[in-house]
Amino acid sequence: MMSLATPQSILERFRRVARNHGIPDPQRHLDATGEIEWLRACLNGRVYRAAENWMLPNWALRDSRRSSKVPSECDSLDNDQRRNWTTIGGVGSRGYAISDSKGLLTVNPECGSIEFWLLAPTGIIFPSTIADEGPRLTLLSPEDQVYEWRMDLGPLEYSRLVYHSSEGGSEAIYNEVQVRNRSLERAKFTFYAVIRPISVNGVEPIETAEFSAPKRAVYTNGILAMIMNRDPKFVYVTTANNKNLPSTIADLAPRSDSAINAPDGLATVVLRFDIILKPAGTERFFFVSPLVPLTKKDPLPALPMDQRARDSTVQTWFEFMGSTLSGEFPDRNLSQLLSQSKALLAMQVRSSVLPQQMRIPDSSWNDKAHLLSALCRGNCLSLAREVSLDLVRGIQADTLTDVSAAAPAVWTILHVFEHLQDMSYLRTVRPVLDELLPAISEKARSYLSSAPIEVPKEEQQVVQQKEGVTEWTGQQPNEEESTPRVPIAHANEISASYLGPRLPSEDRTPQFRRLTDFAVASWVVEALRSAANAYDRLGQTEDAKSLAALVAECTAAVQKSSKDFTEMASRRDTKNVLPDDEVLDGIILLGTLALLRSKSIDTGMLECVQQEIAQKWTTILRMVKLPGVTREHSVHLTLLMAHYYAFN
Incomplete structure (x- = not known):
């Protein structure tokens, strides 16, 4: 959205x-x-x-x-249970819509949601009130990404198709309503297209709503919510808490409202369509909601208002599915799950990786790496290349001053190259690599020149048992721990243009105090490893050798530090190697290593982290459960752990 x-x-x-x-x-x-x-x-x-x-x-x-009335700061109510939502979008689309199983569709939250009501002899049918065994919004096939809500009313067959389509750079979500008369007599039918100030999350305030008859368009909060290919019979503009609305819109009395201002944020627009169907006849209506928000000053998007839109999106999805990773499982549901997972990734990756204004937030590079890696490993290479190049165009060196962002950025860009093996792509991204690598290399050098990890005084106390009496004593580091590390001899020979200046001895400080430090180190090592391979492919042999040497030395230093870290943690508490406030960091570290397929961290340390998470923070169903973490976040953390188990 x-x-x-x-x-x-x-x-x-x-x-x-x-x-x-x-x-x-x-x-x-x-x-x-x-x-x-x-x-x-x-x-x-x-x-x-x-x-x-x-x-x-x-x-x-x-x-x-x-x-019920639950005492609270406000009498609140939020959707923390019924999150059976559907994502509707296109291959690499700039946005996507969200719908619940009953067909409440949100394209742009500022415009509320779209719903369709039907007029039956017994009264108006509201899809949200229908029982679970009744009609639902259903995916026709993972191969075409068209959803359908269908209901039979006597001789009439009502079908609402929902899908994404694009034309000439414009993207939109389509609601295609089909009504077919299966009898040999004329038939009448009435349905309503409704813009409502609600969504799957709850209230979506609409303060202003306007219907433009010349444009056949509805604007809410000044944004284009929907355009249609036919004129409605009547237009009702009211508020969502109008208890007389069902009887009012069922009445045949002509009414054509145009606009409303609703300070309570509950503005609602109801468009009524009355149709007469010929014997065995079919009528189609198209309701189109642009994915990119447009105001009243903008021209209407040039989108087809007929079946060509659906034909185009079906063709696009079939081509995408045919060119990407596929698999057949004994259980057909698993085969469909693989196809649907690819589709969800393809329709959400651009809006997730590339924010609307192309501003690249440093903190999200870990997620960007996961998403683009999933595209590559799913053989969605054309889309991965396109999104990666858009990322590169949006990168500015001054926005990636932190190595914790720069290293994942370099790894992600080069990870796409490793799958593409496209030299034109590598030459395109090279200027960004040249800008970011010096800082990453300098960080790697700091691991080589840092002092050994010393146990803080408060952590030097160990418990000694003497004749049943607990006695606290101070334990000094052993000789090996007290000896400053000496950088490997040929480190001085590595190209200064990529390594940066050597840190003065007085500035050498321990680099690994928390698990997040090891995650950053893993990104640094693997980013430099990928860069060494890339420069070798570009013919810069000496630079490639220098980077490869730095990677080898840095890996050894990180391995040693991770062993020291484990020993230090075990002295602190033999039953609690992983502090409670670092559990989340531990899960992210394991997920990062699985993504990078990195062996830069001591396996003993990782085993301690993994075992403690499994024993203390995992439910009987193997779900990670941390205090204060939402269910959705718990699922995400569980998948990170599952990725690590598969990698390990």
Whole structure:
């Protein structure tokens, strides 16, 4: 999902709407994202507890907390259970939509969500209120990524198809409504396309809504929410808490509203379509929501409003699936799971790796590496090359001053090359390598020139048992630990242009105090290893040899330091090698080594970390469970551990 607004402007909207609902400001400091989620939970509690069933998203309808009053800073309600969401996008698309199983579709949160209601003889059918055994949004095939919500009403067959399509640089999510008359008589049918101020997360405030008849377009919060290929019969603009809405829209009385201002953030637009079908006839309607936000000043996107859009996306997905990694398992569900995993990766990778404004945050390079590596290992090489080059174009050396970001960046860029084996790609990325490698090499040299790890005084105390009495004594480092490390002799011969200046002896400090230090060291070693191979391919033999020598020395130093670290930790507490505040760091370290397929860390240390996590922080179902960590984050951490087990 993409947004035109900044987090701060979205926060201001939530604050305005919350105040109009009598919700106080939070009593603790939160960042913009945290405060938005806090205010949303408060709005959910305030709005949904007073709502009728048809007004609610499916998860809120099922949530028993809605009928209870739980004392809290605000009477909050959030979706922490029904997260059976579907991602809808294209191969390498710039964004994607989210839908729940009932078809509540969010393309751009600023525009709320899109839903379709049906008029039956018994009244209006609201998909969110239908039982689980009823119609659901279903993927027709992992090979084409078209979803369908289908229902039969007497002789009529109603089908809503949801998919991504693009044309001329414009991308959009399509809702294609098909109504087929299976009888040999004329038939009437009515359905509603609805823009609602809700999503799978809860309330999505809509303060303004407008229908433009000349454009056949709906704008919410000043953003284009939807365009359509046919004129609606009637237009109703109201608020989501209007209890008379079902009876009003079922009435045949003509009504054409155009706009509404809703300080409570609950603006709603209902478009009614009445159709008469010929015997055995079929009618199609197309509702298109651009993925890239557009305002009223922007021209409408030049997108096909017919079946060509679906044909195009099906062809694109079939070509992608045919050119990438495939597998057949005895269980057909596993084969489909592999295909769907590739599809989800392909449709989310660009928006995850490349933020909307192409600003590369240093802290996310670890995740970028995982995503691009998954693309490469899934043989999605064309997409990996495209995304990687976009990353390189967005890199500025001054934004990657921290080696903990620069080293993963270099490794990621060169990891793509190792799979592509495309020299034109390597020559394109070389200027970035030349900019980032000196700092990485300097960091590697610091591992060689640092003093040995000394046990702090507070950690030198060990327990000695004498005749049943516990006695605390100080233990001094042994002779080997007291001897300063001497850099390997030929380190002086390595090219200074890549290694940077030698650190003065008085500036040498221990480099490994926490597990995160070892994760950074692993990135440094493997980035330099990849760089040595790359320079060799470019014909820079001497530079390649120098880097290879540095890698060998650095690996030995990191191995030695990891052994020292384990010994130091065991002295601190023989039953707790891994401190509680470093458990998360330990999992990330194991996941990093599995990704890099690196042997730079002592196996004894890794075994201690792995065993302690498994014994203390893993459930009976092998799920990692840490205090204060959400279920989604726990799944992510569990997958990191699984990756390490597979690697090891």
